[in-house]
Amino acid sequence: MSEEDIDVSEAGDLEGEDTVEQSDNQAVIKKDEEEETYQMSFSSYQLFLFVSCYLAYAVLLYNRKSFTFSLPFVIMEEYFSSYEIGLILSAQTFTYSISKFFFSWASDHYSPKALLAGGLFFSGFVMLAFSDQEDWSNIMILVAANGLAQGMGWPAVTKMIRAWFPPTQFGMWFAFLSTASNVVSGIGPVVAQGLGSSYGWRMGMQLPAALSMIAALIIPSSTWNAPSDVGYEDQLTMFGKTNGHWSDLAGSEFMMFLISTYCLLFVVKTSCQDWGQIYLLQERGLTAQSASSYLYAMEVGGLVGCITLGALTDFMIKRGFYAGTGKSPRLAAVQFCVAACCLFLNLFLFTIDPDTSKFYMTMLGFMMGYCMYGAISLLVTIAVEVAPIHMTGSAHGAIGMAACVGAVVAGFPINYIAKNWDWFTAFMGINFMSILTFVIVVAGKDINATFVQKGGPKKIKTVILKKAGAHF
Known part of the structure; x- marks a missing residue:
């Protein structure tokens, strides 16, 4: 075979390889x-x-x-x-x-x-x-x-x-x-x-x-x-996704931890929301305009807190924060929010007087709303995530009942204390609940979040x- 034939053959082979490679790339x-x-x-x-x-x-x-x-x-x-x-x-x-x-x-x-x-x-x-x-x-x-x-x-x-x-x-x-x-x-x-x-x-x-x-x-x-x-x-x-029972939720230590934390925090949030203006008007002598600016700022802070904390904890999960530790970034954020809530509530009780600026009241209300609403939203998110997907509705219902209990406690009992003593005493009780919430959150951070159903642990299969x- 001549050298020209060999060159033609090699060129043909190379061309064929290029065609195959191009086809694969396409x-x-x-x-x-x-x-x-x-x-x-x-x-x-x-x-x-x-x-x-x-x-x-x-x-x-x-x-x-x-x-x-x-x-x-x-x-x-x-x-x-x-x-x-x-x-x-x-x-x-x-x-x-x-x-x-x-x-x-x-x-x-x-x-x-x-x-x-x-x-x-x-x-x-x-x-x-x-x-x-x-x-x-x-x-x-x-x-x-x-x-x-x-x-x-x-x-x-x-x-x-x-x-x-x-x-x-x-x-x-x-x-x-x-x-x-x-x-x-x-x-x-x-x-x-x-x-x-x-x-x-x-x-x-x-x-x-x-x-x-x-x-x-x-x-x-x-x-x-x-x-x-x-x-x-x-x-x-x-x-076996249809054989869950309410008793399974009641038997989960972590779910009970979430419910108790949510109930106490809901008392604090609802009390500050419903009675905060009255406390500022009657106990601290603020004007109606300053008191209303506090409530408005609290709602805005709650709106911002829910969104930013939800996005932040999603990012932390995606990036693998706390991976392998068995702990949730959302619970860490809740701990931070509850601690900050205690701080801002004490500022609300001890640093306000008739000369307090409207800017200070607005910022304080914003931060209180940010921490309270943000923590509450994260607790609901955790409850829905930790339960098996076939019981997310039941888990949310349990949290919802805790909210109802919290709303009741924030109503007549708080008003009764204020009527028989004063609003400062009532808010000192609310402050005590916020501190108790922080103690519970810190004490419960190592509770096993695994949901165990009757007859053994429930298998969860992740499907791509x-x-x-x-x-x-």
């Missing part, structure tokens, strides 16, 4: 493009679901608070007495607490999106009927029914968010979801005032009721219980999202 590029397309598609589902849940919960919350937002016009028209208004609000709160506890369990066994749609529709229907009632007995029945319908919403929304977002994202998105309460509390009174001035207080209830019923028709097609509903594999697949690429 295949890799095509595969990467497909994975990116799938990833974007899954992210789009996540975003669409979150927006739907956020708006649905905001409408449901607005519907529940619509009577409260319309109270100035109700009182002005003297349609109800103060005693009757108190009964209405108490009846709704009582039935809502019971309903939320029950439907937290139900969300573990039935379709969350069906519960959310049902809650929206029945709540809207009931409040629409309420706004047209004259008979007192019918009003009380409808108010109680609205409280029952409202309990379907939050557990269902929490369940869906937990199913769609991994631990490295869940904290931030759950924190964003929690801001719906702040948004509604800020916008609701303004809308109610405009409607009440132009059309009467009943219109302030009829509009959110109608929006709630419309949202109920949209929710079934705009939300999904889990990624598997749209062809993706679920993030967590549980073996094949279509999404699992690049979290």
Whole structure:
């Protein structure tokens, strides 16, 4: 064979190798493009679901608070007495607490999106009927029914968010979801005032009721219980996922630790929120403007705290902080927030006088809200994460009951102390609770967070999202 033939043969081989290599590169590029397309598609589902849940919960919350937002016009028209208004609000709160506890369990066994749609529709229907009632007995029945319908919403929304977002994202998105309460509390009174001035207080209830019923028709097609509903594999697949019991939660030391911490912290937060202005006015001699700036700053601080702490702890989990230690970065953040809460509450008690600047009051209120709301949001996030995915609703229900107990303690008992002694004594009791909360948080940091079910530990299998690429 001549040298020319050898050169031609070698050139052919090299050309063939280049063709194969080029083909392989094109295949890799095509595969990467497909994975990116799938990833974007899954992210789009996540975003669409979150927006739907956020708006649905905001409408449901607005519907529940619509009577409260319309109270100035109700009182002005003297349609109800103060005693009757108190009964209405108490009846709704009582039935809502019971309903939320029950439907937290139900969300573990039935379709969350069906519960959310049902809650929206029945709540809207009931409040629409309420706004047209004259008979007192019918009003009380409808108010109680609205409280029952409202309990379907939050557990269902929490369940869906937990199913769609991994631990490295869940904290931030759950924190964003929690801001719906702040948004509604800020916008609701303004809308109610405009409607009440132009059309009467009943219109302030009829509009959110109608929006709630419309949202109920949209929710079934705009939300999904889990990624598997749209062809993706679920993030967590549980073996034997329907045999959880409330007794399993009660047997978890870590869950009891979270519940007790949450209850005490909720007493502190609610007391500062409900009675803080009165303390500043009557005990410290501040002006109404300075006292109101404290409350406004506390709400803003809470909004910022929920979002930033959720995002920060997500980042810490993603970067592997505390990896291999068995401890959660979220719990470390809770410890920091509770310690800071004790500090700012003492400043609130001992550094304020009539000459205190408005800037100081605003910053103090902001930091108190940041720490209190932030810690509360993180505790709920931890409770939902630590429980097996088939019992996240039940875990949230247990935390919700702790909040109800905390709200009750922050009401009449605190007011009773202030009435028989003074507001400073009442807030010293609140300060003691904040210190006790810090002691519990520090003492419980080493409690085993593993959830153990009857018959042995529950196995949890992490499943990679094949279509999404699992690049979290």
